[in-house]
Amino acid sequence: MLRIENFKSIIDQYNIIFFDAFGVIKTYQGLVPGIENTFAYLEQQQKEYYIVTNDASRSPTQLAASYHKMGLTAITPERIVSSGMLTKEYLDLKVRDGIVAYLGTENSAHYIESSGLQTLPVSQINEGNIDKVNALIFLDDEGFDWCADLNKAVNLLRKRTIPVIVANTDHAYPVSVNNVSIAIGGLATMIEKIVGKEFIRFGKPDSQMFMFAYDLIREYRPISKKEIVMVGDTLHTDILGGNKFGLDTVLVLSGNTQPTDVDTRITATGIVPTYICDSAVVDLGGFNF
Amino acid sequence: MLRIENFKSIIDQYNIIFFDAFGVIKTYQGLVPGIENTFAYLEQQQKEYYIVTNDASRSPTQLAASYHKMGLTAITPERIVSSGMLTKEYLDLKVRDGIVAYLGTENSAHYIESSGLQTLPVSQINEGNIDKVNALIFLDDEGFDWCADLNKAVNLLRKRTIPVIVANTDHAYPVSVNNVSIAIGGLATMIEKIVGKEFIRFGKPDSQMFMFAYDLIREYRPISKKEIVMVGDTLHTDILGGNKFGLDTVLVLSGNTQPTDVDTRITATGIVPTYICDSAVVDLGGFNF
Amino acid sequence: MLRIENFKSIIDQYNIIFFDAFGVIKTYQGLVPGIENTFAYLEQQQKEYYIVTNDASRSPTQLAASYHKMGLTAITPERIVSSGMLTKEYLDLKVRDGIVAYLGTENSAHYIESSGLQTLPVSQINEGNIDKVNALIFLDDEGFDWCADLNKAVNLLRKRTIPVIVANTDHAYPVSVNNVSIAIGGLATMIEKIVGKEFIRFGKPDSQMFMFAYDLIREYRPISKKEIVMVGDTLHTDILGGNKFGLDTVLVLSGNTQPTDVDTRITATGIVPTYICDSAVVDLGGFNF
């Protein structure tokens, strides 16, 4: 475990950088100040980069648009790998027909639509269509009535033996400097326990996320895992998942993990990043484009 | 494990009967048909009985009134031991002043009020009063906005290190022949996991419930645990808790546990009742008052 | 939460003191230096005291003898409440005949013997006696071959639907300044998960331990929970259990919880003692017997 002063020296050692989004590139307040330098340097050095994010609330196109709106144009839809994309791949491969019920916003449902499948909010399940529901997806914590629709989801799963996909495994996410919000992954875990069934989870630390990004690159050139470094702010998802997939990892202290307790948390969890760096911001001091 | 035809023969062997409420005396449809015979026989035989229930939604007085309304006058407030009463005892002993925040109905909050304590729904916590909140109680799944107030409870527990009491440990409860509803115990377990703290739970199978009922009797006469039998419909709460407290136990098949899978579930869980009986209804055939 | 300089001032406020044993009265090195002053002061002030310990390895008589050997004669067998005693009470009330199989030393098995029951180490279970085994008890991590006998216990529970009692819920215990040992509670939890059944656990934080001690006193005089304080070194067992039972609690820093991380751990777990004190040693400075 090495403490690194300038994120630039990490970029210099690898050909491909995987970034977590929240806590690394942006926070609830907008972009991490100076992060545009990092992407300018990546472009200048002709390094490849991908955003690997536990987010199923919007499509890669919508996610990229939100970065553009904040002034970061380097992040295009092709550079985004989200847990929502793995959910869509699962539906394409494994659910042949019928209805896919979901908890989330219409936006989140829109982009998981597959040929032959109809998406339906859980609130609209009724006696007439319940027998055609062939999967249930937990997409987003917004867009539905928690009390009515979580209860409806429980009763759906008591009546129908169908696959359940959790498209975002996070249990909570920050909404302001002091407050968090319960995420769809937390709600899904509660319901899994109540119905006693086993759900399918996509999202870091699961290796399928990393594999998906890895395969995007392999399609046009051979690579080795040694060329890649994963950058994240959360030990339990970004670092554990990156390590397990065989990647080098950088823990940045601009999000979930605070400088004051980084050592305690590494010792307590046994999850050790290859490097620790204050942030993913490249310090351009003395550097000429 | 003995199969018993007529619940009457169980009453004849014990001096004191503890009954679970839901699934034993009543269901979502009202009283279990014929259960009034059981209480008539108990009175006639001068047996003692108590209702031991994981219910913090209403006071014993209100619970008794609801039985009276259904036509069962034998159940008086003094005969009811609820997980809400243990919560009140905890507050009396352990929380000296300030505000007790709660999730539940006003009814549920009313009877846990203690001298020196102010109860406040979680929805009304604000920056001006949060520092006076000295406990959080999960009382009932009704009476609040799940999305807004569960998130508020999470953030309260991130800011204040206070005891949290779960006054009903059930994770779900039946609301019709085919449907269940998520109970406050299920919501509490989700939040406990998200905040990473350890909550205090009152309710079967915890022995404090049985001890409370036991002490009510001991106050006026000496007893032995051998005089008592616990009657319930749920292996995991009524039977496990009764067994652990050292009581004989009867599993009745009028609620949670179905006749078709009782053997499978006993083998799967390893929780073995002393007796199994179709219901707690006394068959009066050939019996004259 | 109050920081207390001298444990004497705590004794002065209560009539009855419950002590945890390990980390409070003794450590792996012997008695906590000066602890004899505490018991001298208790006797001089005519306070009552009990040792409430998660220990099923030896009988109260043997436990008391071990204190006498170290020079502490104030602890007599009648003052000891152990999780082994609750196990014995359970067997007396709930297991009527046959064989009680156990994992532990012969010493640990000896004192749980009840009339009508034969104890048998798991290693001696065979095809001829397995059908008479009516309970399995996890007593101690010593006295058996872990590999052979844990596997034998798993297979016993696959063949026989019987109650399983865990007589010591601790998962690990200190054996030297730097090392711990896996305790029988940790082994039991592994086996519970493998066989998928639900075991009965006696030991703090479960309230049945506190109730047992409470009842010993009530037998000869009426008491209130407000007269009692529980003293322990472990948040998760002594303090959580004491709090839940309605007692005031003292966390001492002479065992499991270190002065350097006491605040972090209280915040992290949400388990708050009434007082924190360096140790349970009474400082006799300026005090005359």
Place this chain on the structure above:
Amino acid sequence: MLRIENFKSIIDQYNIIFFDAFGVIKTYQGLVPGIENTFAYLEQQQKEYYIVTNDASRSPTQLAASYHKMGLTAITPERIVSSGMLTKEYLDLKVRDGIVAYLGTENSAHYIESSGLQTLPVSQINEGNIDKVNALIFLDDEGFDWCADLNKAVNLLRKRTIPVIVANTDHAYPVSVNNVSIAIGGLATMIEKIVGKEFIRFGKPDSQMFMFAYDLIREYRPISKKEIVMVGDTLHTDILGGNKFGLDTVLVLSGNTQPTDVDTRITATGIVPTYICDSAVVDLGGFNF
């Protein structure tokens, strides 16, 4: 979910077959009778096949030799993907130098050896070498003293913040018609709980196992997940993992899952195979080579 009479009709629909080993190809008694027909048919039809197994006790070469000894020569080392191979890949990529401590047999340790790394049984860790231990691997339940070495592993992890790899995630495995044995995965979970750290697990249902087999094929020709079917006897590992990776799945009833409870278990777990078939044996009736 389709019930299939003859496994031959499944082979006819796919180009690549992944087989679980235990309960599908062999049992504790030797080869599943008739399974050689399946491999003869696969060869005759020029289908590809791989054995995907949670086994880290021996190298692929040794595993293949054990099939040859039983008379099944179709299984060569290149056709075997084991959780031990993923462990070796992890060490190659992530542990650069020092000692890798392990629990298991010498055989199991031998093939995870990597350049620059020394393997050492946990029993041989001492004060002189503990600081050079850079990883701990749980390989096999045999080859060590459970009591001494599991305790030693706990204390190693209290002193050193290092990655821990569990090379076989199973918690138990069958050793005879009536008996199971605790597997290294069960022991690892106990220790993970005691030390409170997060271990890395390789083995089904984790997708990294499936990805490894998938990549072996992709190296020499392009494939689609739709060409592959996974055949296994265990819902929780083979079927859940195969489904999640996007493969069609066959549950065979020759191992862990019995014909009498297959429906109950599918409903209880919510894990649904694409097909159910009595066994993976091809019925050659009326079929001419």
